[in-house]
Each structure stands twice: as structure tokens, then as C-alpha cells.
Amino acid sequence: xxxxxxxxxxxxxxxxxxxxxEFEHWHSHEHFxxxxxxxxxxxxxxxxxxxxxxxIFMMYELADYAVLSSPDYLRRLNAPTPxxxxxxxxxxxxxxxxCHVLASRGAGTAGHLASVRLSSVVGSEDRLRAGLDALIERxxxxxxxxxxxxxxxxxxxxxxxxxxxxxxxxxEADWIFIVTAYDASAIDDLLARELGTHALQTAGAxxxxxxxxxxxAHSATPAxxx
Numbered sequence: 001x002x003x004x005x006x007x008x009x010x011x012x013x014x015x016x017x018x019x020x021x022e023f024e025h026w027h028s029h030e031h032f033x034x035x036x037x038x039x040x041x042x043x044x045x046x047x048x049x050x051x052x053x054x055x056i057f058m059m060y061e062l063a064d065y066a067v068l069s070s071p072d073y074l075r076r077l078n079a080p081t082p083x084x085x086x087x088x089x090x091x092x093x094x095x096x097x098x099c100h101v102l103a104s105r106g107a108g109t110a111g112h113l114a115s116v117r118l119s120s121v122v123g124s125e126d127r128l129r130a131g132l133d134a135l136i137e138r139x140x141x142x143x144x145x146x147x148x149x150x151x152x153x154x155x156x157x158x159x160x161x162x163x164x165x166x167x168x169x170x171x172e173a174d175w176i177f178i179v180t181a182y183d184a185s186a187i188d189d190l191l192a193r194e195l196g197t198h199a200l201q202t203a204g205a206x207x208x209x210x211x212x213x214x215x216x217a218h219s220a221t222p223a224x225x226x
Contacts, residue, residue, distance in 0.1 A: 002147050003104040004042035004221075007062040010099055010151060010176055012115070013091040014054045026087050028218050033225040034076060034084075035060060040067030043221045047113050047214035050184070054092075057115050057214045059178075061108065068098045069156040077161035088166040096170040099151035103133055105140040106147025109219050110180035114187045116195050117173040117210040124204030131203035132177055135194055139179060144186025151176040175205075187213050 015023045032044050040063040049055030067073060080088065095117070120128040132150050139148040153174050164170055177195065181187045193199060197209045 002106050003101050003108045003149055004061040005040075005063045006101050007065040007067060008099045008101055008151055009060040009062065009068065010097045010115070010173065010178075011056075011058045012093075012095040012117075012173075013056055013058075014093050015056060015090055016092065017054060019087075019090050020054065023087055023090055024217075026083050030081065030083055031087075032218070032220050034081070036220060036222045036225050038067070038070070038072050038076060040064065040070065040073075041222065043108070043219065045109055045219040046217045048217045050112075050213040050215055055212060055214070056217075057113065057212075065098075065100055065154070065156075069158050074158060074161070077163050080163050080166070084163070085166060088163055089168075091167050094167050094170045095173055096164075097151075097153045097173040097176065098156055099153055099176060101149065102129070102152050103136050103150040104147070105136050105149070106145070107180055108147060108149070109216065110146035110182050111216050112181045112184045112187050113214045113216070114179045114181075114191055114195065115212060115214070116177040116191075116200070117175070118177070118200055118205045119174040119208065120204050121206045128175070128204035132175070135177075138194075139190070142186070144181050144183030145190075146180040146182055148180075149178040151178070173210075184213065184215075 035041055043061040047057040136148040139145050200209050
């Protein structure tokens with residue numbers, strides 16, 4: 001298992017330029033420490049969009065799926081700090097997805113990352129899963145690439161939290177395919193070929209694939225911030 005645990009929390013959003021500096025200061029120096037102080041949070045990594053669109057991808061690697069509904073975590077979600085309360089509305093277009101890690105090989109972090117959000121055509125779940133599993137095996141060890149990971153969303157049985165209410169509600173992804181790399185061009189090649197919309201739809205994905213490349217901004221474990 002390359003990712004640190006069997007579950008993950010994956011999130012995408014945009015931040016406006018005029019609040020970006022304060023947002024990242026808060027996120028790195030308060031929010032990381034707060035989240036990584038919760039039992040079962042093993043690592044947090046923030047990535048910035050390779051495009052000039054203010055996009056952010058964030059992933060917390062978790063010990064197991066039960067962490068997502070643990071009392072400690074829910075207390076934090078329902079009692080945000082004053083600074084968090086100020087920053088929550090700036091998560092524009094938030095997609096927040098609680099995930100099982102279905103497969104994970106190679107490095108969990110590297111200088112570059114591609115995330116692909118997709119869903120399967122009804123009746124094609126097994127075919128899509130098999131194709132993505134096979135792609136992971138081809139990716140691991142390929143020149144320029146560091147790791148590949150497949151996640152699947154499952155919403156935990158919890159009520160809407162205070163933080164979600166402040167943000168105005170979050171969207172969710174279904175399947176998530178992640179590739180990390182030390183060479184950005186290797187990711188771009190995958191996005192143009194095996195992770196392109198046509199190839200994924202041929203493999204059983206439905207319309208509406210969302211893919212983007214990011215660069216590493218900040219990664220930390222509990223030992224780094226506590």
C-alpha cells in the first residue's frame with residue numbers, strides 16, 4: 001500500500017487571487033495541524049493547479065474509513081475555529097469526497113500529480129475497475145511516473161456538518177484515479193492517451209470526466225506539525 005492507510009479524503013476547489021496568500025497561510029499553519037492532530041489522519045498533501053485558475057487539490061490519507069465518522073473528526077467539523085470560519089466560504093466549487101482506497105502502488109507524493117474524476121456507465125463498473133487496475137500496473141515503474149492510486153467514494157452516515165453549511169454544500173466525485181510523477185510531461189502524455197476522455201469512455205466511464213494536472217505545494221504528517 002503506497003498511500004498511508006486504506007481510506008482517503010480527496011477535495012478540489014478554487015481560491016480567488018485576492019485571498020490566496022491568507023488562505024494558504026491558514027491552510028498550512030492552522031488547518032494542517034488541526035486535521036493531522038486527529039487520530040487516524042496519516043498525511044495531508046496540498047497541490048496547486050498547473051493552470052492559472054486558482055485550483056487546489058487536497059488529499060488526506062487515513063488509517064481506515066471509520067476515521068471519516070469518528071467522534072474526534074466530527075467535533076472538528078462542527079466547531080470550526082474563527083480563522084476556519086472566515087476561510088470556509090473561500091472554498092469555491094468545492095468537491096469533497098470520502099473514499100476507500102481500492103488500489104495503490106508506488107509513491108503517494110511527487111512533484112506532479114494528475115487527478116481524474118469519473119463515473120462508470122451503469123453495468124460497466126467491473127470492466128472500468130479492471131481497466132483502471134491494469135493501468136496502475138502499467139504506470140508503476142514507467143519512466144517519469146512515481147505512483148498510481150484508485151479511490152472510490154462512499155458517503156459516511158453522518159449529518160451535514162457546520163463547515164459544509166458555511167461553504168454552502170459540497171459536490172462529490174465517484175471514482176478517482178490519481179497519478180504522481182517526477183516528470184510533468186509523463187503525466188501530460190497519460191492525460192492525452194490512457195486517461196483521455198475517449199479512452200476512459202471506451203473502458204466504461206460515463207460522460208463528464210474531469211481531469212487536471214497539479215504541482216506539489218505542501219505535504220505533512222502528524223510528526224511534522226504537532
